[in-house]
Amino acid sequence: MSARSLIPVAATGLGLAALSHPAVASRIVGALGEAPRRALDVDRLLALTLQHLVLVGTGLALVAILGLGLGILATRARGAALRPAIDALAAGAQAVPPVVVVALALSVLGFGGPPTLLALVAYGVMPLLRGTAGALAAVPREAIAAAEAMGMTRRQILTRVELPLAAPEIVEGLRTALVLAVATAAVGALAGASTLGTPIVAGLQNQNTVPMLQGATATAALAFLGDAALLGLAALVGISRPRT
Amino acid sequence: MITALAGVAALAAVLLGAPLLVIAANRLVPGVPATGWAVLGPALPAILACAALAAGLLATGPGRGVGIAALLLALAAACLLAGSIGSGADARMAGQPPAARAGLGAGAWLAALWFTAAIGLAVRRVRCPGLGPAVAGLLGLGLALGVRAGAFDALSLAVEYAARRETVHTALTEHLGLAGGGLGLAIPAVIALSLWRRGQDLVGLVVGGIQVVPAVALLGALVALTGGLLRLAPALRDLGVSALGPAPAMAGIAAYLMLPLWRGLAAALRAPAPDSLDAARGLGLTRAQILWRLRLPLGAPQLVGALRVATVQALGLATLGALVGAGGLGRIVFDGMAQFAPDLILLGAIPIVALSVAAERVLSALEARMRAGIPA
Numbered sequence: 001m002s003a004r005s006l007i008p009v010a011a012t013g014l015g016l017a018a019l020s021h022p023a024v025a026s027r028i029v030g031a032l033g034e035a036p037r038r039a040l041d042v043d044r045l046l047a048l049t050l051q052h053l054v055l056v057g058t059g060l061a062l063v064a065i066l067g068l069g070l071g072i073l074a075t076r077a078r079g080a081a082l083r084p085a086i087d088a089l090a091a092g093a094q095a096v097p098p099v100v101v102v103a104l105a106l107s108v109l110g111f112g113g114p115p116t117l118l119a120l121v122a123y124g125v126m127p128l129l130r131g132t133a134g135a136l137a138a139v140p141r142e143a144i145a146a147a148e149a150m151g152m153t154r155r156q157i158l159t160r161v162e163l164p165l166a167a168p169e170i171v172e173g174l175r176t177a178l179v180l181a182v183a184t185a186a187v188g189a190l191a192g193a194s195t196l197g198t199p200i201v202a203g204l205q206n207q208n209t210v211p212m213l214q215g216a217t218a219t220a221a222l223a224f225l226g227d228a229a230l231l232g233l234a235a236l237v238g239i240s241r242p243r244t
Numbered sequence: 245m246i247t248a249l250a251g252v253a254a255l256a257a258v259l260l261g262a263p264l265l266v267i268a269a270n271r272l273v274p275g276v277p278a279t280g281w282a283v284l285g286p287a288l289p290a291i292l293a294c295a296a297l298a299a300g301l302l303a304t305g306p307g308r309g310v311g312i313a314a315l316l317l318a319l320a321a322a323c324l325l326a327g328s329i330g331s332g333a334d335a336r337m338a339g340q341p342p343a344a345r346a347g348l349g350a351g352a353w354l355a356a357l358w359f360t361a362a363i364g365l366a367v368r369r370v371r372c373p374g375l376g377p378a379v380a381g382l383l384g385l386g387l388a389l390g391v392r393a394g395a396f397d398a399l400s401l402a403v404e405y406a407a408r409r410e411t412v413h414t415a416l417t418e419h420l421g422l423a424g425g426g427l428g429l430a431i432p433a434v435i436a437l438s439l440w441r442r443g444q445d446l447v448g449l450v451v452g453g454i455q456v457v458p459a460v461a462l463l464g465a466l467v468a469l470t471g472g473l474l475r476l477a478p479a480l481r482d483l484g485v486s487a488l489g490p491a492p493a494m495a496g497i498a499a500y501l502m503l504p505l506w507r508g509l510a511a512a513l514r515a516p517a518p519d520s521l522d523a524a525r526g527l528g529l530t531r532a533q534i535l536w537r538l539r540l541p542l543g544a545p546q547l548v549g550a551l552r553v554a555t556v557q558a559l560g561l562a563t564l565g566a567l568v569g570a571g572g573l574g575r576i577v578f579d580g581m582a583q584f585a586p587d588l589i590l591l592g593a594i595p596i597v598a599l600s601v602a603a604e605r606v607l608s609a610l611e612a613r614m615r616a617g618i619p620a
Contacts (some may be wrong), residue, residue: 012453032472095600097560100593103577107586183458187564190581200464204488204567209468216461216468223456 013224071132116188131173135166248303262351294321311369426497508550512543552607
């Protein structure tokens with residue numbers, strides 16, 4: 001199931017990546033009837049992609065640590081008091097769009113990468129946290145009782161029973177967080193971070209369609225390829241997708 | 245009890261230690277922080293006493309009367325704090341050149357957070373349905389009256405607002421127009437797509453795939469496409485469509501709303517139990533009658549739920565409309581970012597967040613009422 005659904009995602013990603021190549025993008029814009037202007041060359045595009053990836057990777061690592069850690073904490077007996085606060089925070093985070101988070105972080109942290117990273121983490125933690133906490137809370141009581149009867153310690157129950165049972169939901173949370181991270185990093189261009197959003201924003205400002213299209217397709221390609229990579233990784237370790 | 249003590253200690257630390265106001269010579273230079281003692285003066289002990297009493301009452305027990313008393317105390321302390329910050333800023337700005345600014349510091353935001361949590365807890369303790377929205381509405385009204393009466397005129401947020409009152413109001417209308425336009429495009433599109441029974445797998449794949457595309461990227465691509473479309477069919481220009489403006493923004497917003505709406509519609513149509521559908525067919529109801537009398541009434545909560553998710557998303561996405569020249573509150577946020585003026589960013593961000601929260605609350609209350617089977 002996982003491996004099969006991965007193919008269209010990866011194919012879309014590769015197709016979009018091909019569209020971002022300067023020659024292809026220039027031709028498309030030409031076909032749309034616009035006078036071709038200077039395109040971003042491959043080196044510049046790759047450099048921006050790398051910067052985008054570094055931001056997304058760092059953010060996602062922080063998101064994974066925070067989201068999983070807090071999610072586990074909130075479902076332990078001691079952390080039960082945290083659940084309402086987490087649900088309220090998650091609902092609150094929904095109401096604040098990523099652009100606004102970046103803008104507000106900008107006034108605290110200044111221009112560049114840091115506000116984008118902060119927004120990326122603040123925004124990405126919530127879906128993962130909620131997914132983790134929800135999935136761990138939904139682990140059947142019988143499974144835990146059986147593990148206790150077998151003499152497993154709390155730590156063993158967590159790593160051998162609860163987390164494997166919750167894994168599909170956690171992967172879904174990570175996928176959402178990844179897509180949000182790629183999008184937020186692109187928005188970060190507004191705060192002066194150098195990412196694939198930079199040519200889009202610059203292109204929109206001075207009506208230069210070719211780099212705009214290149215940035216847009218490359219950003220979308222990154223989101224699809226990252227999603228495919230996560231799906232592939234999950235399939236590799238034997239996590240099937242949850243039935244919806 | 246320990247939680248209450250910790251809460252009071254935290255508030256005291258915030259009011260005494262964190263900057264309530266930041267005073268600057270103009271809106272670009274970093275300011276000098278002013279803490280609670282300096283800003284609030286004699287009001288500080290009164291605020292702390294009221295807040296501590298409220299926290300203590302909340303800790304004593306689950307009684308309803310206790311909740312009401314705590315709510316009143318917390319509200320009084322919050323109003324006193326807001327008023328004192330306003331007059332404190334006024335005192336500091338008196339005799340200063342007009343470029344000088346008194347911005348709200350971290351302490352003011354943290355204190356606002358504290359009082360929001362305390363009032364929320366107290367409202368929950370009173371257990372009276374409808375009290376939460378009533379208190380929120382009352383606080384909003386009080387704040388609006390305070391602004392109108394000039395209680396906060398010295399705060400830089402109010403100064404920015406006074407300087408761009410018209411811009412803010414236009415931006416608000418544009419924002420609502422963009423979000424509404426997106427919804428208006430997405431709803432018929434989703435209904436049409438749902439009618440194509442055999443293509444639902446493909447529709448799901450495409451509609452889900454759109455969610456993966458970052459909004460900035462989709463808007464950029466849409467601007468390029470609209471530009472091309474206009475060159476192929478210049479007649480569209482007469483209809484008011486342009487490559488930069490509301491058209492690509494609304495199309496982009498609508499694209500993202502299709503997934504929640506499509507899922508909600510599918511769930512709503514599946515809502516009646518198969519037995520009831522069999523019974524309806526047995527009674528000789530036509531498909532149209534089954535749709536109108538059975539599927540839609542029973543699926544109404546799912547429909548409202550989908551509309552809630554889509555509306556909140558639309559209000560958030562409309563912020564990006566400013567990127568493609570469609571205006572909206574995002575323009576104020578982007579102006580603030582470009583000028584590095586935090587208060588200008590807030591001036592755009594606060595209405596965006598308020599609109600989303602209000603839409604969320606209203607529609608989820610409607611959804612809950614429908615689920616409970618009470619006709620709304």
